[in-house]
Amino acid sequence: xxxxxxxxxxxxxxxxxxxxxxxxxxxxxxxxxxxxxxxxxxxxxxxxxxxxxxxxxxxxxxxxxxxxxxxxxxxxxxxxxxxxxxxxxxxxxxxxxxxxxxxxxxxxxxxxxxxxxxxxxxxxxxxxxxxxxxxxxxxxxxxxxxxxxxxxxxxxxxxxxxxxxxxxxxxxxxxxxxxxxxxxxxxxxxxxxxxxxxxxxxxxxxxxxxxxxxxxxxxxxxxxxxxxxxxxxxxxxxxxxxxxxxxxxxxxxxxxxxxxxxxxxxxxxxxxxxxxxxxxxxxxxxxxxxxxxxxxxxxxxxxxxxxxxxxxxxxxxxxxxxxxxxxxx
Amino acid sequence: xxxxxxxxxxxxxxxxxxxxxxxxxxxxxxxxxxxxxxxxxxxxxxxxxxxxxxxxxxxxxxxxxxxxxxxxxxxxxxxxxxxxxxxxxxxxxxxxxxxxxxxxxxxxxxxxxxxxxxxxxxxxxxxxxxxxxxxxxxxxxxxxxxxxxxxxxxxxxxxxxxxxxxxxxxxxxxxxxxxxxxxxxxxxxxxxxxxxxxxxxxxxxxxxxxxxxxxxxxxxxxxxxxxxxxxxxxxxxxxxxxxx
Amino acid sequence: xxxxxxxxxxxxxxxxxxxxxxxxxxxxxxxxxxxxxxxxxxxxxxxxxxxxxxxxxxxxxxxxxxxxxxxxxxxxxxxxxxxxxxxxxxxxxxxxxxxxxxxxxxxxxxxxxxxxxxxxxxxxxxxxxxxxxxxxxxxxxxxxxxxxxxxxxxxxxxxxxxxxxxxxxxxxxxxxxxxxxxxxxxxxxxxxxxxxxxxxxxxxxxxxxxxxxxxxxxxxxxxxxxxxxxxxxxxxxxxxxxxxxxxxxxxxxxxxxxxxxxxxxxxxxxxxxxxxxxxxxxxxxxxxxxxxxxxxxxxxxxxxxxxxxxxxxxxxxxxxxxxxxxxxxxxxxxxxxxx
Ligand SMILES: Nc1ncnc2c1ncn2[C@@H]1O[C@H](COP(=O)(O)OP(=O)(O)OP(=O)(O)O)[C@@H](O)[C@H]1O
Ligand SMILES: [Mg+2]
Numbered sequence: 061x062x063x064x065x066x067x068x069x070x071x072x073x074x075x076x077x078x079x080x081x082x083x084x085x086x087x088x089x090x091x092x093x094x095x096x097x098x099x100x101x102x103x104x105x106x107x108x109x110x111x112x113x114x115x116x117x118x119x120x121x122x123x124x125x126x127x128x129x130x131x132x133x134x135x136x137x138x139x140x141x142x143x144x145x146x147x148x149x150x151x152x153x154x155x156x157x158x159x160x161x162x163x164x165x166x167x168x169x170x171x172x173x174x175x176x177x178x179x180x181x182x183x184x185x186x187x188x189x190x191x192x193x194x195x196x197x198x199x200x201x202x203x204x205x206x207x208x209x210x211x212x213x214x215x216x217x218x219x220x221x222x223x224x225x226x227x228x229x230x231x232x233x234x235x236x237x238x239x240x241x242x243x244x245x246x247x248x249x250x251x252x253x254x255x256x257x258x259x260x261x262x263x264x265x266x267x268x269x270x271x272x273x274x275x276x277x278x279x280x281x282x283x284x285x286x287x288x289x290x291x292x293x294x295x296x297x298x299x300x301x302x303x304x305x306x307x308x309x310x311x312x313x314x315x316x317x318x319x320x321x322x323x324x325x326x327x328x329x330x331x332x333x334x335x336x337x338x339x340x341x342x343x344x345x346x347x348x349x350x351x352x353x354x355x356x357x358x359x360x361x362x363x364x365x366x367x368x369x370x371x372x373x374x375x376x377x378x379x380x381x382x383x384x385x386x387x388x389x
Numbered sequence: 390x391x392x393x394x395x396x397x398x399x400x401x402x403x404x405x406x407x408x409x410x411x412x413x414x415x416x417x418x419x420x421x422x423x424x425x426x427x428x429x430x431x432x433x434x435x436x437x438x439x440x441x442x443x444x445x446x447x448x449x450x451x452x453x454x455x456x457x458x459x460x461x462x463x464x465x466x467x468x469x470x471x472x473x474x475x476x477x478x479x480x481x482x483x484x485x486x487x488x489x490x491x492x493x494x495x496x497x498x499x500x501x502x503x504x505x506x507x508x509x510x511x512x513x514x515x516x517x518x519x520x521x522x523x524x525x526x527x528x529x530x531x532x533x534x535x536x537x538x539x540x541x542x543x544x545x546x547x548x549x550x551x552x553x554x555x556x557x558x559x560x561x562x563x564x565x566x567x568x569x570x571x572x573x574x575x576x577x578x579x580x581x582x583x584x585x586x587x588x589x590x591x592x593x594x595x596x597x598x599x600x601x602x603x604x605x606x607x608x609x610x611x612x613x614x615x616x617x618x619x620x621x622x623x624x625x626x627x628x629x630x631x632x633x
Numbered sequence: 634x635x636x637x638x639x640x641x642x643x644x645x646x647x648x649x650x651x652x653x654x655x656x657x658x659x660x661x662x663x664x665x666x667x668x669x670x671x672x673x674x675x676x677x678x679x680x681x682x683x684x685x686x687x688x689x690x691x692x693x694x695x696x697x698x699x700x701x702x703x704x705x706x707x708x709x710x711x712x713x714x715x716x717x718x719x720x721x722x723x724x725x726x727x728x729x730x731x732x733x734x735x736x737x738x739x740x741x742x743x744x745x746x747x748x749x750x751x752x753x754x755x756x757x758x759x760x761x762x763x764x765x766x767x768x769x770x771x772x773x774x775x776x777x778x779x780x781x782x783x784x785x786x787x788x789x790x791x792x793x794x795x796x797x798x799x800x801x802x803x804x805x806x807x808x809x810x811x812x813x814x815x816x817x818x819x820x821x822x823x824x825x826x827x828x829x830x831x832x833x834x835x836x837x838x839x840x841x842x843x844x845x846x847x848x849x850x851x852x853x854x855x856x857x858x859x860x861x862x863x864x865x866x867x868x869x870x871x872x873x874x875x876x877x878x879x880x881x882x883x884x885x886x887x888x889x890x891x892x893x894x895x896x897x898x899x900x901x902x903x904x905x906x907x908x909x910x911x912x913x914x915x916x917x918x919x920x921x922x923x924x925x926x927x928x929x930x931x932x933x934x935x936x937x938x939x940x941x942x943x944x945x946x947x948x949x950x951x952x953x954x955x956x957x958x959x960x961x962x963x964x965x966x967x968x969x970x971x972x
Contacts, residue, residue, distance in 0.1 A: 125752050173949060180956045182752055183696050187895060188952045190888060194945030201938030316938075324763070324884075327756060363767040369760045376757050377747045440842065466844035474842070480835035482900075491832040494825040495844040503825070543843055 095236035097353035103238070105349020106246035107304055111322045112329035112341040113256055114300025120336020121273040121293045124174065124185045130323025131193035132298050134200055134316060136162050136305025141314045144211055151213070151310050152244065158302040166298025170291045178290070193320070200316035208313035213241060245307040250342070252303050256296070257338045269293055273336055325352075328372045334382030343383060347371075393418050393578050394470070394547050399438050399448035399458075401431075408434040410602035411448070416547065416578050421569070423593030423610075424582045427622070431602040432582045433475055436549050439580070440472040441465040452547070467495065472549035473536045475582070479524040485511065486520040488535055492542030507542055514538040514568055530561045534568075541572065548572065549580045554588055566592055590614065598622070647819045647902060654906065655812050662801035670800055674872060676913035677807040678865050683893035683905030684814045685862030690891065691900035692827065693854035694834025696751070699758030700862050700890045702740075702765050703733040705881030707863025709769065711870045712781040715793070722794050726867040733863030734856040741855040745848050759887070766882035780877025783870060794871045807868055811906065814861050818902055821857070830854050834900075862890065896951060898960030907959060919943040 111133065118126045136158040143149040143157065169192060177184050260266040271279040272289040280286050305319065312318055329348050333340025348368055355367030375382065392415035401409040409431045416422050424432050437443040439450055441462040450458040457465050466472075480488050489507035497503045511517045514534045519527065524535060533553050540548060550569065554562045566588050573579055583589040589596065590610045598605040598613060600622045606613055613619055661673050686700045710729030714720035720728070744757050770778045786795040789802060796802040821827040829850040832840035837847045870876045880886070894901075897908025919940040955962040 119752075123752070125755065173953065176953050177956060180952075181696075181899075182755070183690070183891070183895060183899065184952050184956050186698070186755070187892070188949060191945045191948035191952060194948065195942050198938035198941035198945065202942060205937065324759075328760075331753070331756065363770060366764065366767045369764045369767070372760050373757060373764075376749060376753060376760070377743060380747070380749065380753055442838070442842075461841065461846070462838075463841040463844050463846045466842055471844070472842055474839065478836045478839035478842075480832055480839065482835050483831055487828070487831065491828050491840070491845070492843045494828045498825050500823045500825075503828075539843060 092236060093357060097357055098350070099236040099238055100242075101350035101353035102346060103242040103246045103349070104352075105346035106249040107308055107345075108322070108325055108329050108349055109253055109342045109345025110249035110300055110304045110307070112326040112333065112345050113253055113338055114297035114304075115323075115326045116330045116333065116336055116338070116341045117256075117260075117269075117293055117300075118297040119330055121269055122174075122178070122290050124189065125182065125327075126189045126297070127186060127323060128169070128189040128192040128196065129297070129301060129326060130319040130321065131196035132162060132165065133301035133305045133319030133322055134196060135165065135319075136302045137309050137312065137314055137318050138200060138204065140306040140309040141209065141211065144309075145209075151211075151241075151306050152248070155248075155303055155306045158306045159299050160302075162302025162305075163295040163299040167291050167295040169298070170294035174294065175287055175290065178287075193323075197316045197320065204316070206316060208315040210313050211310060213310050239311060241310040245311070248307055249304065252300070253338065253342055256300070259296070260338060265292070325368065328368055330382075331372060331380075332375050332382055334384035337382065337384035340382055340384030391418055392416055393452065394439070394580070395451040396435070396439065397449045397451065399435065399445045399450065401434055401438055401443060401445050407602050409438060409445070412599070412602075412604045413448075414597055414604060414607060416580055417594075418578055419573065419576060420594045421573050421579045421581060421592055423589040423596040424580060424599060425584070425586070425589060425596060426599035426605075430599045432599055433551055434602075435599065436472055436551055436580075436582065440470065440549060466543065469544070469546035470549070471540045471543050471545040471547070473540050473551055473553060475551040475555070477529075477532045477536045479527070479532050479535055481523070481525040483524055484521050485516055485524055485527070485535060488524050489516075489538045489542045492539040495543040507538075510538045510542045513541070513571075515564065529556050530558070533557065533565070537565075537568065545577060547578045547580070549582075551582045552584065553581075554583055554585045562588060644819050644823050647822075648816075650903070651812065651815055651819070654903075655808065658808055659805070662804050667800060670804060671872075672913055672917060674804050674807055676909045677804070677811050678869050678872060679889055679893055679912075680906045680909035681807065681811050681814055681868070682862045682865035682890040683897075683909060684811070684818060685858045685860070685865065686890050687858075687894040687900065687905050688818065688821065688830075688861065689851075689854045689858035691894055691904065692821070692834065693830040693851055693858075694900075695745075695851055695854065696755045697758045697858075697887075698755040698891070699760070699762035699887050700858075701882045701884065701886035702758070702762040703737065703859040703862040704866035704869070704886055704890060705762070705765060705769070705878070706733040706736055706859075707866030708870045708876045708881045709775055709781070709866075710863070711867035712783060712876045713775055715783060716781055721792050722867065722871050723792070726864055729863045729867040730860035733859035733866075737855040737859035738852055741852050742848075745851050759884070762882050762887055763884065766878045769878040769882065776877070778878065780875060780880070781870075783874040783876075785874065794868075795874075803872065807872075810864055810868065814864070815902065815906070817857075817861070822902065826850070826853055892948075894958075896948075896958055898958030901958070901960045904958055904960055911959065915947060916940070916944065 111129070115126060115129050118124055118129070139158050139161060140151050140154040143154045144151055173188060173192065174185065177188055260269060268279070268284050268289055269292070271282070271284055272286045272293075276286050279289070301319065301322075304322070325348060329341060329344040332347060333342070333344030348371070351367045351371055352364040355364055359366065394416040396412055396414050399409055399412045400407065412435060414422070424435070426432050434443065438445045438458070441457065441460050441464070445458055448458070449456050452465070452470055453468060457468070457470070480491065486504070486507055489510050490503050493503040493506040493510070497506060508517065508520065511520055514537055516531060516534050516538055519531060524532070527535060533556075537550070537553055553569070554565055557565060562585060569579065569581065569592060581589065581592065593610055595608060596610050596613045597607040598616075598619050605622055606616045606619050608616075662670055665673070682700065682704055685703065686697060690696045707726070707729035710732050711722045711725035714725040714728060715722055740761055744754060749757050769775055775781065785797070786793045787797065789796045789798045794803065794806060821830075829840070829845045830853075832843065832845055833847045833850045840850070841847055866881065873880070893908035893912060894905040895908065896911055897904030897906065922943075923940045
């Protein structure tokens, strides 16, 4: 399996290089486009990684397809927007509010809505989270109407004096534009990803979560309150989109369905990276980010998502445990 | 003796563990062959090999003149070689009758025929009164009967029973033994795994002893009970050979 | 003919219920407004789609989260064969069913062969429907993102299933399709193949130990399921006289389809129809509540999205309180009473 995967990766790489070399005129004319796709793909991929991490935890530990994940992100997006709009609080400062806010909301949802159906068949859990998503999204519609809003961060277009050199945003790399908010989102997302990795793999709470994921009965037997772990895990999962929502708000149109678009991408990242694997979510997020941007270059006129879905199906069929997942069965 | 089923040098490894190691045995027509052995000896794994649930690493299984060791379980069952599961697997969401009809449909295409046949099997196994109950709520004894009734409903030529007596009270066990005997009287050949010594000794024409995946001895019950190797194996495992 | 008679005997009770339900539903078009009639038609369309979903996900236990794929294939087959080749939508319905069945067989064979189950199968079906949506969005032959408009026939035209003068006829056509599909489902539940599906749903290992080929059972289920849901999609085209990739393949279509049987009762004969009835009444009540609220609730008048909030809340409560649908809830109540 490993070998075959590596072979496939080399083959793809070789084809890519060959295409680029033989089509050097293509390269000349498309260099900027290509660089832009690379940069945009990587940057947004970082955000996908963060969103997917939250989903991966919930999927891996509770075994629930959470269709409310994107809607939870919408809450964070609006919270961050309102704080900025009403009180002038910087989006990155608002992280300090959106993260705990979403944690609490997540805990509440798990406690009062999902725990009662933990033993029900998967379609019930899926529908329940879907119902929650419908309520959240339409509540946003009721409260804020469907009009998309956006903000302008004054400092995103300024020069930054870093002592040794000055950064003039937006930066240009090979002609590709790197906007400050996206760069910050990318870096903070990966930083938080690292923090979650530490939480899961280096703390006692993390050990309990992993135990509850692998052997719920066994965990119960050694005195772990599995229900409580589920609740906390869902809270952490929601906190991830609490952060992601605030991070994307500055470069997104704020609307009731703003978070929903991240939901399905996050699922794909989770399956690609391997359920419950945090490094998998990071690699998966970057790969999917790149894939969606590259699809548009190589299959002009198609939707960004087409390539993403092709990858998704291939992973489901050939490596359902994902890149970093352990083989089940 | 003309064997209906032959296992030749069957071996199955799980990582470093050899669960079944070069087992060879024949099942005669109309015979009841008992299989005993301590926990983890490899009895169920042998059934898994014969029934196609797990293909053997080495060796072959011959049934009705053909090699069947590479066939999927459903093809083997369709040929008339049917097994029950040690950990019973009732279709919990269906009624008792529906459970047995699943088996009956293997050889019948009409609903009414299948239902008639299934009811006969329920009568035969003493489950008739529970026909319309959901399988979920049955007692262990009843679930074991259900497992048997379902397999019987497929009209098997060879039946593999994996511990159908385990967990039953002596009275329930005695009834089950009678049922198994009358199955054989109906012309079915049986391979029976059992821990309850008294029952298996009384029931079997021959007994095979499996230990650490290997066939330790095979022969008539009286001979097996005296076999020093068998006794040693059981003593070594601190296992009760005396009837309980 | 003999088989039919036998079927009627074997399932006398189900057939009687069917006769009563159809008779009652046949009264609906009399004395209702054109608007209410169209609500009833669309309820039956999604009931039909749900009947299809229920075969694969309810009886054979393979949860699909992408039945929009079959719905959309049916919808587009009717639209394309009619507008491009002037093929009557009657034939188009059948063709659409076959296209969907073949699509189901191909994708199902691959998915089941590779052992996709549970959440993974659900996500795969979702991905397939999305891929169809994205592909059709860029596929000029089927009108790409703009979609296909069905030309008006004018007046009542049986050949084209358009009834401008007597819209109730359209209602009777879809009612007929629902009745036929229900008969098919009753026949399945009484047949060997139905028994195979249930066994595979409950326990694949036990099923194969009894001689059932799980792959075969699932493929038969997916083909029948796709066929029925595609009929609903094809009819939908004739109802809207328009189809585009979102209406045909959108994720929300999949949700609309599976909600009906889940609310009514998964894996039951009447779940999809009952669920469709409940949901349309519920939808209309919440919608009209928001449109013309009682005086003490004047503030909510015309607020966009409020009906959906109510709908979502009801959904949440139903899932928590009646996890096996309305039919399951009744059964449990009855058992509790007799016990
Ligand atoms: N699928 C499997 N993967 C790994 N090891 C297995 C598997 N199945 C069985 N084993 C191991 O093989 C050995 C034999 O198991 P088996 O179930 O065949 O024993 P048994 O004789 O039926 O025991 P018992 O009397 O307890 O039912 C055991 O050590 C068991 O743990
Ligand atoms: Mg065993």
